[in-house]
Amino acid sequence: MEAVKKYSETELVQLLKQKQQFAFSYLYDNYSGALLSVIINIVNDTELANDVLQEVFIKIWKQIESYDELKGRLFTWMLNVARNASIDTLRSKGYQNSQQNRELTEASYDAGGTTQLQTDVMGLRKVVHQLKDEYKILIELTYFKGYTQDEISKMLSIPLGTVKTRLRTALIQLRTVIK
Amino acid sequence: MNIDTYISSGVVESYVLGLADTQEAAEMEMLIPQYPELKKAIEEFEISLEVAAFANAVTPSEDTRKQLMLALQDDFVATVIPITKSEDTPKVIPFSNTTSTTQKSWVKYLAAASVILLVASAALNVYYYSKYNEASSQVTALLNEKNNLTADNQKMQVKYLDLFGNFGLMTDPNMVKVSMPGIKGKENNLATVFWDSKTKDVYLLANKLPEAPSDKQYQLWALVDGKPVDAGMLTDCNGICKLKVIEKAQAFAITLEKKGGSPTPNLNELYVMGNVRA
Numbered sequence: 425m426e427a428v429k430k431y432s433e434t435e436l437v438q439l440l441k442q443k444q445q446f447a448f449s450y451l452y453d454n455y456s457g458a459l460l461s462v463i464i465n466i467v468n469d470t471e472l473a474n475d476v477l478q479e480v481f482i483k484i485w486k487q488i489e490s491y492d493e494l495k496g497r498l499f500t501w502m503l504n505v506a507r508n509a510s511i512d513t514l515r516s517k518g519y520q521n522s523q524q525n526r527e528l529t530e531a532s533y534d535a536g537g538t539t540q541l542q543t544d545v546m547g548l549r550k551v552v553h554q555l556k557d558e559y560k561i562l563i564e565l566t567y568f569k570g571y572t573q574d575e576i577s578k579m580l581s582i583p584l585g586t587v588k589t590r591l592r593t594a595l596i597q598l599r600t601v602i603k
Numbered sequence: 604m605n606i607d608t609y610i611s612s613g614v615v616e617s618y619v620l621g622l623a624d625t626q627e628a629a630e631m632e633m634l635i636p637q638y639p640e641l642k643k644a645i646e647e648f649e650i651s652l653e654v655a656a657f658a659n660a661v662t663p664s665e666d667t668r669k670q671l672m673l674a675l676q677d678d679f680v681a682t683v684i685p686i687t688k689s690e691d692t693p694k695v696i697p698f699s700n701t702t703s704t705t706q707k708s709w710v711k712y713l714a715a716a717s718v719i720l721l722v723a724s725a726a727l728n729v730y731y732y733s734k735y736n737e738a739s740s741q742v743t744a745l746l747n748e749k750n751n752l753t754a755d756n757q758k759m760q761v762k763y764l765d766l767f768g769n770f771g772l773m774t775d776p777n778m779v780k781v782s783m784p785g786i787k788g789k790e791n792n793l794a795t796v797f798w799d800s801k802t803k804d805v806y807l808l809a810n811k812l813p814e815a816p817s818d819k820q821y822q823l824w825a826l827v828d829g830k831p832v833d834a835g836m837l838t839d840c841n842g843i844c845k846l847k848v849i850e851k852a853q854a855f856a857i858t859l860e861k862k863g864g865s866p867t868p869n870l871n872e873l874y875v876m877g878n879v880r881a
Contacts, residue, residue: 445679452668457660458653464661474667481671485678495632496619496645499653504621547659548652566622591622592613599616602651 433498440488452481455499459506465549466510466568476513480506511570551602559594566591609634610644619648677708769808769843777801781855783877785811794875796823796855797843805834805846805855812837812874815859822860824868825852831868854878 431439431450439447459480463473483505491501513519552563565571565579573591577584617623618631635642772778777800785792793810807823815821821837823846834855835846856876858868 443678443680448675448679449672452671456663456668458656460661460663461659462656470661473661474664477663478667478671478674482674485675494635497649497653499656500619500649503652503656507621548655551655567620592617595613595616595620595622596611599648599651602655 434493437488437491437493437498440485448481448485451484455502456481458499459502461547462503462506463510465547466507467513472513472519473510476506476510479513480509483509507567508570511568514569548602552598554601555594555597558590559597562587562591562594563598606634606638606641610641615641615644615648619645619652765842772797772806772843775799779879781877781879783855783857783875785875786873789874792875794857796877798849798852798879803848803850805849806843807835807837807846808843809837812857818862819859820862820864821857821874822864822868824856824858825849826854826856827852831856833864833866836864852879 431447436447436451440451456477460473460477463476463480464470467473467476480502484502487505491498495501549568552560552567555563561580562576565576566573571579573587574584576582577587580587582590614623614627614631618628623631631641635645773780779798779800781796781798783794783796784790792812794812795808795810797806797808798804799806805823805825809821812821815837823834823837824831825834826832827849828851832849832852833847834849834852835844837844837846837857854876856868857874858870859872859874860869
């Protein structure tokens with residue numbers, strides 16, 4: 425029995441562009457777990473995250489032509505596809521409605537508790553949670569919720585310039601924490 | 604520009620995490636080829652993110668994979684199955700997932716195409732059937748018309764031949780023409796006898812005679828030495844009727860008699876009369 429072949433990113437991308445099923449299977453088997461953790465980080469719901477994961481892999485498959493090796497690693501590209509799809513899901517009408525229902529029922533039991541119930545924070549979000557609050561909130565809102573810096577400036581009543589510099593600082597700190 | 608300051612300004616993280624705006628990203632992409640240290644910094648952060656993600660990997664449900672493969676099955680290219688050269692025994696080639704899906708998509712296209720063709724041909728059938736009905740009723744009408752015309756034409760031909768024959772009779776130099784005008788009180792009437800001086804055949808042309816009642820018939824008489832001799836009955840002949848042979852006569856006359864004729868003329872019903880010119 426032949427050992428399972430390992431593909432370099434370049435080889436893999438090329439095979440994916442040729443629409444080879446085994447390349448897709450390989451991609452899924454090797455990257456789905458890591459991508460799912462990122463999606464769960466954002467949508468906070470494993471079942472929903474699995475749905476988003478499916479959507480993400482379909483997007484990766486259909487949009488592989490637009491991936492440019494010169495601009496970054498394959499995983500980084502897929503990570504961004506996953507993040508965008510997750511944020512889109514959070515913002516979709518169906519999700520918002522289901523959240524409203526949930527908040528109503530949970531509010532009756534959890535009166536006084538935190539609005540965001542973080543039972544199992546992990547991955548990048550866990551790293552972010554090690555940052556100081558003023559930085560944490562900026563990364564939460566931009567990276568995990570997808571708000572623009574302009575929107576954040578209005579939401580938090582902080583000047584846009586301040587949001588920019590603080591976010592930069594937050595990102596530099598994130599880099600040191602993640603290493 | 605001090606590249607080290609740029610690198611440590613947070614733009615690298617912003618770029619990699621997809622938080623950079625279009626302008627920032629464009630600037631970054633322009634600088635990457637120029638500064639290997641920038642590229643290196645980007646890659647380092649990418650890898651640290653990747654490592655963190657892999658460290659926290661969550662296995663997706665088995666259903667997710669199945670549904671995904673099902674959703675994309677028509678997108679995968681067919682994997683070529685190598686065919687060995689053994690010709691003696693036909694080789695059973697199991698349909699792998701990929702081939703069956705491409706066959707499926709083939710079949711789908713074929714099915715779609717055949718449905719379209721079927722609908723189109725059904726529409727044409729209806730169209731041509733109505734055209735056929737229209738044409739076939741037109742053909743029937745034309746055939747009827749043609750038959751009528753042929754019948755008319757035959758009638759005309761017969762009439763023409765008769766008239767031509769009559770014309771021949773009238774212009775025959777041996778023919779003696781006896782004009783019979785209407786007698787007093789019946790001046791409107793007229794008939795003509797053509798009498799062949801050689802064969803002694805008598806022909807009659809009823810130029811103008813009222814139609815005979817259904818129980819009566821016109822009878823031609825030859826006056827031979829003061830005595831009327833039956834010269835024949837007028838029938839429904841075309842134009843000129845051939846009657847009896849009369850050897851000798853000084854005059855001809857027509858009376859209306861009972862059907863089949865009478866042995867002697869009813870002079871009360873005398874219509875026309877004319878003398879044979881010597």
